[in-house]
Amino acid sequence: MLTKIDHIGVAVKSIDDAVPYYENALGFKCEGIEEVADQKVKTAFFNVGGVHIELLEPTSPDSPIAKFLEKNPHGGVHHIAFNSSDIVADLANAEAKGVGLINKEPKIGAHAKKIAFLHPKFTKGVLTELCQDGDCGCH
Numbered sequence: 519m520l521t522k523i524d525h526i527g528v529a530v531k532s533i534d535d536a537v538p539y540y541e542n543a544l545g546f547k548c549e550g551i552e553e554v555a556d557q558k559v560k561t562a563f564f565n566v567g568g569v570h571i572e573l574l575e576p577t578s579p580d581s582p583i584a585k586f587l588e589k590n591p592h593g594g595v596h597h598i599a600f601n602s603s604d605i606v607a608d609l610a611n612a613e614a615k616g617v618g619l620i621n622k623e624p625k626i627g628a629h630a631k632k633i634a635f636l637h638p639k640f641t642k643g644v645l646t647e648l649c650q651d652g653d654c655g656c657h
């Protein structure tokens with residue numbers, strides 16, 4: 519079951535440049551910076567009342583975030599992630615209802631969460647991630 523918004527992914531050119539805006543102008547504290555090699559991104563997380571903002575900076579020119587920044591040079595909202603209590607079941611349910619999947623099997627994302635993306639062609643234009651808490655103990 520999908521229970522809440524886990525995080526909103528925001529593409530940025532530079533985490534070093536974006537973190538002071540979130541910390542100083544908005545007053546949120548950066549909870550940590552983590553590189554996710556599999557997704558070719560560096561991430562920074564801010565806790566906003568239990569929902570997180572996930573900043574995403576590409577670490578490689580062939581990162582999906584680098585491609586997004588080519589089309590959106592100032593950065594912008596990249597995806598919404600819903601918390602899943604059982605990601606395998608939720609993926610199977612979405613697929614059974616006709617939703618195409620980018621990831622048929624969950625991958626490991628930041629904070630050791632299991633993550634998978636639905637295809638935006640089937641999600642009314644919003645890139646949608648499902649994520650299930652991992653056992654890193656940090657959330």
Ligand code: CO
Nearest residue numbers: 527572599647
């Ligand atoms: Co995400």
